[in-house]
Amino acid sequence: MTRYALLSRRLLARQPWARSRRTFATASDQQRASSDYRVKLVEVGPRDGLQNEKRTIPLATKLELIERLAKTGLTTIEAGSFVSPKWVPQMENSSEILQHLLQKPLLSANPLTFSFLAPNLKGLNNAFTVLSQHPDSFATENTPPTKEKPGLEIAVFAAATESFSRKNLNCDIATSLSRFREVIQAAKDTHSLRVRAYISVVLGCPFEGYDVDPHRVAQIATDLLEMGADEIALGDTTGMGTAPRTKELLNCLAKAGVRNEDVAMHFHNTYGQALVNTAVALEHGIRTFDCSVGGLGGCPYSPGATGNVATEDMVYFMETLGMNTGVDLDAVVDVGDWITKEIEKDNASAVGKAVLGARKRAEAEGAKA
């Protein structure tokens, strides 16, 4: 480490945000190591974060983003989407991304898992074309991922309202579920892949409003689990979710028999409620949360929706509560700073901006001393 880097680290440790980690922590180191204090963060920046960008982002930038994220301690990264390029042009080079990830293992302290969306057999078969060229380069759900062989996951995506299903998938919910049954079965039968199943607009729909029926969400979730999905990711696509409604939804799912360990929360931060709702879900016992570096993102079929809760904000929030994310906050702040500059977007992470500001002040102090 250079003298400058050492100095900058020492100064950073004196910043209020760095000290506060200890002040707020509610768990001992021993507790933090136990599974109840461990949270899994799923980084969705390369897919959800970029899919809505109008300007074509070069393949090299997408790959560099994934490579940088892989070095931060994040272990699950949503890397692309096998959807129609007419519908979402930005995701067109997902085959090349998958190809690259299988050709050469990324540098990472931990084994990685990459996730790709596929709404139908056409998308899944496009992914299979790449997999068949690299049959021994990925771990299946029966063999844990290693540094040499990353894990792979396919994600299907249903909606909790008919209007959103039609806008996003061009079909009603029942038709989408029958397609997902085929995708889930083929993903498992052909390559033993783990499958995540999103349900969008669970706490508010851009076309039908706030009153999304939690019982309908619970029904769709149990259908998807019965089809063989390994995880249900509950999408607050519009960010309209509030703390009481998040609680009501999770209670409803629990009553329907959905286990906390099978649920992930995917909060967008459009109304600034994502971390409040995260706290409610954490208290309920959920331990898997999606986030997007720099708060990038939005859904092309949810007008006005902004990005997911920022990874930097999520890491800071969790770690100050005493939870263990395994993610290096400084490293992820660097990635957020880099990618937002690279694609010329505002950095939407409050923590990212605060840390960058603290660093600048520390550097100025260091230069004066």
Ligand SMILES: CC(C)(COP(=O)([O-])OP(=O)([O-])OC[C@H]1O[C@@H](n2cnc3c(N)ncnc32)[C@H](O)[C@@H]1OP(=O)([O-])[O-])[C@@H](O)C(=O)NCCC(=O)NCCSC(=O)C[C@@](C)(O)CC(=O)[O-]
């Ligand atoms: C589902 C479809 C494809 C139906 O679209 P469609 O037009 O009804 O499909 P189709 O079966 O009638 O086929 C039309 C053409 O598309 C092709 N096609 C058909 N399927 C594929 C495919 N998979 N990949 C590539 N091409 C495909 C097909 O081959 C054909 O090509 P043509 O004969 O005209 O040349 C379309 O509606 C679609 O791609 N939708 C995706 C929309 C999307 O990606 N939304 C964003 C992701 S979801 C999200 O962001 C929410 C989430 C997950 O983050 C959670 C949250 O926040 O809530």
